[in-house]
Amino acid sequence: MSDIRGFDKFFRLDGKVAIVTGGSRGLGLHAATAFLLAGAKTVIITARKAGGPQGIDQAVEKLNKLPGITGRAIGIPANVAEIEGIEKLVNETKRLEGKLDILVANAGATWGGPFEPTPDWSSQKVLDLNVRGVFNLVRLFTPMLDAAGTRQDPSRIIIVSSTAATNVPHVGEHGTIMYSASKAAAHHLTRNFAVELGPRNITTNTVAPGFFPSKLANGLIESLGGEKLLSEETPRKRLGEPEDIAGVMIYLCSPAGNYINGEDIAVDGGRRLGSGRLSRI
Numbered sequence: 565m566s567d568i569r570g571f572d573k574f575f576r577l578d579g580k581v582a583i584v585t586g587g588s589r590g591l592g593l594h595a596a597t598a599f600l601l602a603g604a605k606t607v608i609i610t611a612r613k614a615g616g617p618q619g620i621d622q623a624v625e626k627l628n629k630l631p632g633i634t635g636r637a638i639g640i641p642a643n644v645a646e647i648e649g650i651e652k653l654v655n656e657t658k659r660l661e662g663k664l665d666i667l668v669a670n671a672g673a674t675w676g677g678p679f680e681p682t683p684d685w686s687s688q689k690v691l692d693l694n695v696r697g698v699f700n701l702v703r704l705f706t707p708m709l710d711a712a713g714t715r716q717d718p719s720r721i722i723i724v725s726s727t728a729a730t731n732v733p734h735v736g737e738h739g740t741i742m743y744s745a746s747k748a749a750a751h752h753l754t755r756n757f758a759v760e761l762g763p764r765n766i767t768t769n770t771v772a773p774g775f776f777p778s779k780l781a782n783g784l785i786e787s788l789g790g791e792k793l794l795s796e797e798t799p800r801k802r803l804g805e806p807e808d809i810a811g812v813m814i815y816l817c818s819p820a821g822n823y824i825n826g827e828d829i830a831v832d833g834g835r836r837l838g839s840g841r842l843s844r845i
Contacts, residue, residue, distance in 0.1 A: 578602075580817070585611075587620075595809060595813045598814050609624065640652075709764075724771050727772050728744040729748040732744065770828040772829065
C-alpha cells in the first residue's frame with residue numbers, strides 16, 4: 565500500500581484566496597465558480613467595467629448565490645492591460661485580504677481579419693493585454709504569492725492561453741496572426757515563470773482552451789460555420805463546456821497539482837490534432 569497523504573482534500577481549495585482577471589463572464593467566470601465550489605475563502609474577479617450585463621457586479625451577485633459555498637466573491641474594476649490598473653488591483657487585494665494563493669491571468673484581447681489591412685492599433689491592443697499585461701500582472705503580484713506559498717503547498721499562477729499558440733488555426737479573411745503570436749508568447753512566459761518562480765514556491769502553468777462558446781469566441785465560431793459544424797470537426801464531437809475548464813483549473817490549483825510546473829494543457833477535445841488542414845480560409 566502507498567502512503568498517499570491528504571487524498572480526501574486532493575481537489576479542495578479551502579481557505580485559499582484567488583484572483584481571476586476577466587472573471588465577469590466566459591472562461592473566467594467558469595474558473596471563479598469552480599474555485600468557490602471547491603471551498604476557496606475569497607475569489608476576486610476583475611474586468612474593466614463594474615455595471616452592465618457583462619460587468620463585474622452582476623457576476624459577483626451570481627457567484628455569491630452559489631449553493632453551499634462558504635467563501636465570497638469580490639469584484640474590483642481594473643484594466644490589466646495598463647500598469648496603473650494592475651497596481652490598483654494589487655493595492656486593493658492587499659487591503660482586502662493581505663495574501664494571495666492563486667492568480668489566474670485570464671483577461672485577453674483578440675482581433676481577426678485579412679492580413680495586409682491589419683491596423684496597427686489592433687496589434688498594440690492584443691500585445692498590451694495578452695503579453696505585456698500578463699508579464700506585469702505576475703511581476704507585481706509575485707511578492708504576495710511568494711509570501712503565501714510553501715514547499716508542500718505552492719502558490720499557483722495559471723495563464724489562460726489558446727490552442728492558437730501551438731498551431732496556425734486561421735488565416736485569410738479570418739486571420740488571427742497577431743493573436744496567435746501573443747498566445748505563443750504567453751506559453752513561453754509560463755515556462756520562464758516556472759523556472760524563475762519555482763524556487764520561491766510558486767508554480768506556473770498554461771491552460772490552452774479550444775472553442776468554448778463565449779462573447780469572445782462566438783463571432784469567430786459563426787464565421788467558421790457555426791457550433792454544429794465545429795463540433796463535428798472535433799474528435800470529441802462537441803465544443804467546450806464550463807465543466808471542462810472547471811476541472812482543469814481545480815486540478816492545477818489544488819493539492820493534486822502541487823508538482824505540475826511549466827506545463828501547457830490543451831482543453832480542446834483533441835481538435836488541434838486534426839488532419840492539419842487550415843480552418844476555413
